[in-house]
Amino acid sequence: MSYFRDNIEKLKVYEPGFQPKSIDVIKLNTNENPYPPSPAVLRAIREVQPEQLRRYPDPMGNIFREEAAKINGVEPDWILCCNGGDELLKMAFTAFCDRRRPVAYPVPTYSLYPVLANIQNCRAVEVPFDKEFNLPARLARSRSALTIVCNPNAPSGTFIQPEELASLAAEVKGVLLIDEAYVDFAERNCVELVRQFDNVIILRSLSKGYSLAGLRFGYAIARPEMINGLLKVKDSYNADAISIAAATAAVKDREYFKRNIEMVKQERSRLTEQLRGLGFDMPESSSNFIFVEHKTLKAKDIYSKLVQQNIYVRYWDLTGIDNKLRISVGTPQQNDMLLSALKEMDAA
Numbered sequence: 001m002s003y004f005r006d007n008i009e010k011l012k013v014y015e016p017g018f019q020p021k022s023i024d025v026i027k028l029n030t031n032e033n034p035y036p037p038s039p040a041v042l043r044a045i046r047e048v049q050p051e052q053l054r055r056y057p058d059p060m061g062n063i064f065r066e067e068a069a070k071i072n073g074v075e076p077d078w079i080l081c082c083n084g085g086d087e088l089l090k091m092a093f094t095a096f097c098d099r100r101r102p103v104a105y106p107v108p109t110y111s112l113y114p115v116l117a118n119i120q121n122c123r124a125v126e127v128p129f130d131k132e133f134n135l136p137a138r139l140a141r142s143r144s145a146l147t148i149v150c151n152p153n154a155p156s157g158t159f160i161q162p163e164e165l166a167s168l169a170a171e172v173k174g175v176l177l178i179d180e181a182y183v184d185f186a187e188r189n190c191v192e193l194v195r196q197f198d199n200v201i202i203l204r205s206l207s208k209g210y211s212l213a214g215l216r217f218g219y220a221i222a223r224p225e226m227i228n229g230l231l232k233v234k235d236s237y238n239a240d241a242i243s244i245a246a247a248t249a250a251v252k253d254r255e256y257f258k259r260n261i262e263m264v265k266q267e268r269s270r271l272t273e274q275l276r277g278l279g280f281d282m283p284e285s286s287s288n289f290i291f292v293e294h295k296t297l298k299a300k301d302i303y304s305k306l307v308q309q310n311i312y313v314r315y316w317d318l319t320g321i322d323n324k325l326r327i328s329v330g331t332p333q334q335n336d337m338l339l340s341a342l343k344e345m346d347a348a
């Protein structure tokens, strides 16, 4: 007899990318930003007062809401702070899904969605993307309580234009959550859709564009009625005092943010071009990673050979994507080391 609910007993857990212990490796496997966070973030953390730690934090993180509202052109009550974007996903499953209220999303995509569906014990309608990662027409017709579109999508890095997602928002029966964890590296975003539609929630993360994966901070943008509904399932103090202070400093430093994003995008272009020259195919990336397939070499072999040289990229032994690698954009030096390791393989 198990103490656990059936679906927890049988759960296939989410497998985060490998986190090597040594810092002496080239780690291009978990889409972290290769550059450090803004110095203003570290200052804000140092300036946290003992009194801020003795007391519970502001349950709503209002200082952050004000800054996030400014950069997104909405009011602070359209923002909800979360302990990483992952917490918002969990809140959405809790609030909208159950045995009779399924979730739908195109695949392949972020592998946490099916895990959350299993925990919530709701059916997951997985609609395959075509080869070009276009939005599948069938998605709108699934009549699910929650539809999730990851945009830019992981692991493909591809981007669906806001106009197409506006049509989807109008067509779906339930809520449309647009997971914009990587949107800082794209040319456009879907924030306008929350003005037009009362069923749209935008997810944002500070883990990628702001180099703060270790902080655990993300937020939702949606109409106040939607935010108030989500609040019912939020942990009272989901964001702690240190992370609220640090995240606020991060979004305030616009100059640093823009430079950081620009550097990643420049390296993304260079890496894309060089990888193409080495015989890799990939869709155009709007993210901080590239999803590649080699014309002749097997992804699994490339992955293993790179590991031998302490270079980590992401490989999944899963049907449909088992001959692809997802490579996070690193610093110019890291990318050069990756490229020279790949060149040697190509020549061998």
Ligand SMILES: Cc1ncc(COP(=O)(O)O)c(C=O)c1O
Pocket (backbone or CB within 6 Å): 031, 083, 084, 085, 086, 087, 110, 150, 154, 179, 181, 204, 205, 206, 207, 213, 216, 217, 218
């Ligand atoms: C597609 C996608 N959405 C959401 C998240 C959650 O980000 P975080 O919880 O670090 O803010 C991630 C993290 O890797 C992701 O890849």
